[in-house]
Amino acid sequence: MNNGLALERPDPVWEADELAVHWPRAAGERRVDSAAETTPLTVLAAVPSAPLLEVRDLVITYENQNTGELTEAVSHVSLNIQAGEFVTIVGLSGCGKSSFLNAVAGLVKPASGTMKVAGKRIDGPGPDRSVVFQKATLLPWRTVMDNIIYGLELRGVPKPIARERAESCIDLVRLRGFEHFHPHALSGGMQQRVNLARALVTEPQLLLLDEPFAALDAITRETMQNELLSIWNVTRKTVLMVTHQIDEAVLLSDRVIVFSDRPARIGTEFKINLPRPRTQEARYSPAFDYLAKEVFGVIHSSASKREEPEYVI
């Protein structure tokens, strides 16, 4: 199916039905074999192409306006994401995940380091990136359709053309029939669908998601995870997501990166070689269980080093 949003992804160079996978270990990194020796795994061999997102040595500090005190939120983080990859960052609350994502979005200016999308330096928001936050910030006086095309209109796309371009997105997020509704008449999940469509309609190269389903109830969250899985299947968008839900990270991602406690550094990185296309069924595989427990273990160990007794992720 081609809805005009699809990105080309290189074909797997080779595949294996049953494989034990071993990943190289970076200095100080724990060894993680997703080890499901008996579980079918598909491995995409590394394709030697330039990464879509390149972050080098990123440092983010905030200055307290009253005291002038500096807080380091992100410390020397380097991260590459290949085109078509779905990468998720998890970590303790307040460790610097949103700061990192906002910097990539161009909404937070880093103290130092470089960021590039498709080789182009990031120095502010740009049409190559779209962000979806936890809260769907829709314009209440605009219909679903007019909310979706708002970004295109701001870029000077004439309304009839913008509406035409939105058609495939409306189908993609399954809002057909609701185009003329106003946000107040939509459930939280439907509002977040509009938000997703609004992010996709501009055809960004990189989709940035910050806890996109955190405000939704458990069942709606599962539904939205399914939607995101099928949207990714169709579009093969490059995604960088932040979530505090470990199971969500494992279910959706090709790679899960655990940030250390603040200031955020890259901690352990997990390759999620569960077969695609995925559905919620993937949760019941031993490999899923294994990976989720491993990720939880890494986060738990950084939580135990925190001074506050509270354990929040």
Ligand SMILES: Nc1ncnc2c1ncn2[C@@H]1O[C@H](COP(=O)(O)OP(=O)(O)O)[C@@H](O)[C@H]1O
């Ligand atoms: N705009 C800001 N001004 C000052 N400090 C901030 C700002 N945004 C975040 N911080 C601080 O930076 C740290 C990391 O925050 P954040 O990136 O939001 O963490 P996370 O998304 O992992 O919960 C926290 O200590 C937070 O208080």
Ligand SMILES: [Mg+2]
């Ligand atoms: Mg956050």
